[in-house]
Amino acid sequence: MITVTNLNKSYRTRGGVVPALQDINLQIEKGEIFGIIGFSGAGKSTLIRCLNRLEEPDSGTIAINGKPITGLKERELRLARRKIGMIFQQFNLFDSKTVFANVAFPLKTAGYSKAEIERRVGEILDLVELGEKAGSYPSELSGGQKQRVGIARALAGEPDVLLSDEATSALDPQTTFSILELLGDINRRLGLTIVLITHEMDVLRHICGRAAVIEGGRIVENVPVDQLFSHPQSDTAQRFAGIFNFYKNGYREEPGRKEREAVLR
Numbered sequence: 001m002i003t004v005t006n007l008n009k010s011y012r013t014r015g016g017v018v019p020a021l022q023d024i025n026l027q028i029e030k031g032e033i034f035g036i037i038g039f040s041g042a043g044k045s046t047l048i049r050c051l052n053r054l055e056e057p058d059s060g061t062i063a064i065n066g067k068p069i070t071g072l073k074e075r076e077l078r079l080a081r082r083k084i085g086m087i088f089q090q091f092n093l094f095d096s097k098t099v100f101a102n103v104a105f106p107l108k109t110a111g112y113s114k115a116e117i118e119r120r121v122g123e124i125l126d127l128v129e130l131g132e133k134a135g136s137y138p139s140e141l142s143g144g145q146k147q148r149v150g151i152a153r154a155l156a157g158e159p160d161v162l163l164s165d166e167a168t169s170a171l172d173p174q175t176t177f178s179i180l181e182l183l184g185d186i187n188r189r190l191g192l193t194i195v196l197i198t199h200e201m202d203v204l205r206h207i208c209g210r211a212a213v214i215e216g217g218r219i220v221e222n223v224p225v226d227q228l229f230s231h232p233q234s235d236t237a238q239r240f241a242g243i244f245n246f247y248k249n250g251y252r253e254e255p256g257r258k259e260r261e262a263v264l265r
C-alpha cells in the first residue's frame with residue numbers, strides 16, 4: 001500500500017517559486033493499478049517522481065507498505081528504491097548494452113551473484129517474451145520491444161511497486177495495447193501495485209481500477225475509473241471524458257489519434 005500524506009513540492013526557478021504539488025493526500029492499495037491524469041503541467045510527473053524521491057518533496061510523508069520513503073538517508077533510500085521499479089516514455093535504456101545487460105544492470109549493482117543474475121534475467125525476459133532478443137542491442141528493437149526491456153529491467157529486482165510515467169505515449173495503438181496487456185498480466189501474476197500516468201483515456205479505461213485527477217498541483221478527483229467516464233466532476237475529467245466520448249461515438253474518421261492526444265495535452 002502507498003500512503004501519501006500532506007505532500008507539497010515546489011520548484012525554485014529564476015522566475016520565482018513554482019508550486020507543483022499542494023497538499024496531496026492519497027492511498028493506493030496493494031495490487032491496485034492506479035491511474036493519474038491531468039493536463040500538461042498539472043503535476044503528474046512530479047507526483048510520481050516524489051514516490052521514489054527522484055524529486056525531493058518539500059514537506060509531507062510517503063510510505064510504501066508501511067515503510068517511510070521520506071526521511072530515508074541516501075543508502076537506505078537506494079535499498080528502498082530497489083523495491084520500486086520505474087518505466088519511462090523514452091525507455092531510458094543503455095544503448096551500448098545488450099538486452100541482457102540492460103536487464104542485468106540493477107541486479108549487478110545490487111550485488112546479485114552471476115548465477116542468480118543469469119537465472120533471474122532469463123526468467124524475466126521470458127515473462128516479457130523477449131527471451132530470443134537477449135543478445136540484441138536497443139537499436140535493433142521496435143519501440144514496443146524496447147519498452148518490454150524497460151519493463152523487464154524495472155521488474156528484475158522483484159519490486160513491490162511499478163511506476164509508469166507515460167510509458168505508452170511513444171507507441172502506436174496496437175503496441176500500446178500489447179504493453180497494457182503485459183502490465184495487466186504482470187499485475188495479476190505478481191500482485192504488483194502499478195501507478196500509471198497517462199494522457200490517454202483508452203489506457204485508463206483499459207487497465208486502471210481507480211484514478212486521481214490532478215489540476216494545478218492538487219488532486220481534484222480520486223474515484224473508480226468507470227465513475228470518471230460516467231460522472232466526471234472536475235473540469236479536467238469532464239474535458240477528458242467529453243473528448244473520449246465524442247470520438248467513441250463515431251467521429252473517428254476526423255482527426256487521428258495523435259491530434260486527439262494533442263488536444264488533451
Ligand SMILES: Nc1ncnc2c1ncn2[C@@H]1O[C@H](COP(=O)(O)OP(=O)(O)OP(=O)(O)O)[C@@H](O)[C@H]1O
Nearest residue numbers: 011013018020038039040041042043044045046047
Ligand atoms: N525541474 C523543474 N524546474 C522548475 N519547474 C518545474 C520542474 N519540473 C516541473 N516543473 C513545473 O512544475 C509543474 C508541474 O510539472 P510536471 O512535470 O509535474 O507536470 P505534468 O503534469 O507531468 O506535465 P506533462 O504532462 O507536460 O509532463 C509545472 O508548472 C512545471 O513547469
